[in-house]
Amino acid sequence: MENNTPVTLKFLAEKLKMSVSTVSKALNDYPTINSYTRQRVKEMAQKWHFTPNKSALNLKEKKSHIIGVILPNLLDHFFTKSIYGIEQYAMQKGYNVIISQSYDELQKEILLANMLLRSRVDGLIIAISKQTKDFNHLDQFEKLGVPVVYYTRNPSFNLNCHKVLGNTFQGSYEATRFLISRGHKRIAYLGGPKMTNFTHDRFNGYINALKDGGISFDAELVAYTDFDKENTINAIQKLFMTESPQPTALVAFKEVIIFDAIKYLKSIKHPNFEEIECIGFGNTPFIHYLDHPPLASIEENPQSVGKNAIELLLKLINKDIGIGDYQKVMVDCKLVLH
Amino acid sequence: MENNTPVTLKFLAEKLKMSVSTVSKALNDYPTINSYTRQRVKEMAQKWHFTPNKSALNLKEKKSHIIGVILPNLLDHFFTKSIYGIEQYAMQKGYNVIISQSYDELQKEILLANMLLRSRVDGLIIAISKQTKDFNHLDQFEKLGVPVVYYTRNPSFNLNCHKVLGNTFQGSYEATRFLISRGHKRIAYLGGPKMTNFTHDRFNGYINALKDGGISFDAELVAYTDFDKENTINAIQKLFMTESPQPTALVAFKEVIIFDAIKYLKSIKHPNFEEIECIGFGNTPFIHYLDHPPLASIEENPQSVGKNAIELLLKLINKDIGIGDYQKVMVDCKLVLH
DNA sequence: TTTACCGTTTCAAACGTTTGAAATAATTTG
């Protein structure tokens, strides 16, 4: 409008008839700069809406001020909400966030990781794909000094890495205890893909709750699936189409899986599917439209998980924490009744 | 690993005992460079995994290679899917995408717009909030030569701007015709927030379909709402709690609104809510879990809308199209039966 | 008057790239 020459330090310096370095130092509050000069510079900068050129700064500081985020997909509300926590905090600290989806495919994840590495991101936050068992494509980040924070999903074997996880043990413990308190004796457990440890903790929460509640464990009440409907149906068949006494309640590793389960039981006209009380991880807004909504949801506080992940990552980037000093952050879950 | 000095042009030049400019020109296929030299340079670059430093390039080219995207939220699957179209194409062309959510609030949108402008994005793609009536915060982009593409949501009055829209006229026309073909005589129309024109086109599609189908228009069959449940209930009351003959079908500006409608009708035990045939915009994966799913969905092809938006934006950034030569792109909808 | 020492400002190099102009090397021409 007024002028189309870019407002740079040089521009301000010419207006003020002083050198570029004086202007720079004045804006950065160098003590050697005369306070009157500093004031004049700041006024001029404000008047012209000066903003330091990020590319120049990046070049100088050898940083990109970009954080890479890889997650399986954006259709899962957990991830969508966690992004809000990440973006909010990153933006505040002057970082930009690049979000990319692996669609739970290892090949795609590798491609994205390489892409982000080439983009020279300053750090990476990742929820690994369900296929990821090998971590070469992620280890290269740390080798180059780029910190990586694993969030939500975490390799089952003891990998040395920074992680931010939902306290799924506590989540399924509470859910199971709640079901026990409602009088259930036969509570089924439906677990997720075995390759990521998020199954493991949930299962232990269930087991411990049973023990503490004085109910003996029955392996027939446990089945596994993933995000594939067919596998879910198989699992449901294992749990509900047996000779032994049927389960009257269900704890599932993901709430959406319960929807598939109920739909299937309904389709085969399972005699008392309406009475089965289900609780799963997640808190889908959609739930209220269902005729047979789950009894409760385990709210995973995705926003908090996201915020913790970015907070940790920034500490690593700023070397407040050593890259080899591996951290583990747990975020509690909360049982939400409907 | 092998070495921690950064792989730059200078680094390669020293290895090859030639000047930085030769290396640069060889990599950029300058015809003045000897082909043998070029080959040697390229081999060396490959060997050391050379990638040009983006910050340096950005500084030189006076670009950020960042595209800003502002959208109301990520919980709506339309937006989530449209992002995929945007990101995919942008990444391919060497651009990064910053996504931010306005939560349909004008104040937040203004904040984000200013933030992105200060971040020196090369272009902006925006789905305006439902509160946006004034465009100062967006006009400043074009004034500074930063192109803006409005997508999906478009100001109702005739604003000169670049837009990529779903062909909602065609979408609701087809939906209405389909309902007529199934014998419906009283088809209600439930529209959305009036401030954005996306209501307008949909309504016209409905009207024209009625006309072409030989059904006379009845103002009593039209009501408006937004994303607020209470307003939806009011609208449903207007449509379904009257003396005059009840509607037997419904066309809604958003599919999720239908869920609220059905839920309400069910809760008040509306005598024949199960027979009402509904069609809305959107194609929610969730639909299959409902006991009374809509008859059909109007698929808006969000991915294609996103892709068209970023394609147009990049053309504007590269000045293949003049910033003042306003473009309008329409993406057809498709009726999906369930 | 010279020297020393402030407080303040400016110089100059650096970050990694591109690119027109200038310099050099190689080849052809007369």
Place this chain on the structure above:
DNA sequence: CAAATTATTTCAAACGTTTGAAACGGTAAA
């Protein structure tokens, strides 16, 4: 064999910022 021409490489400036070192003007001490 010198001159002209062409092919190839290098120089140097620029993009906008930061920052240690050098320079400046002024005052105080010797």
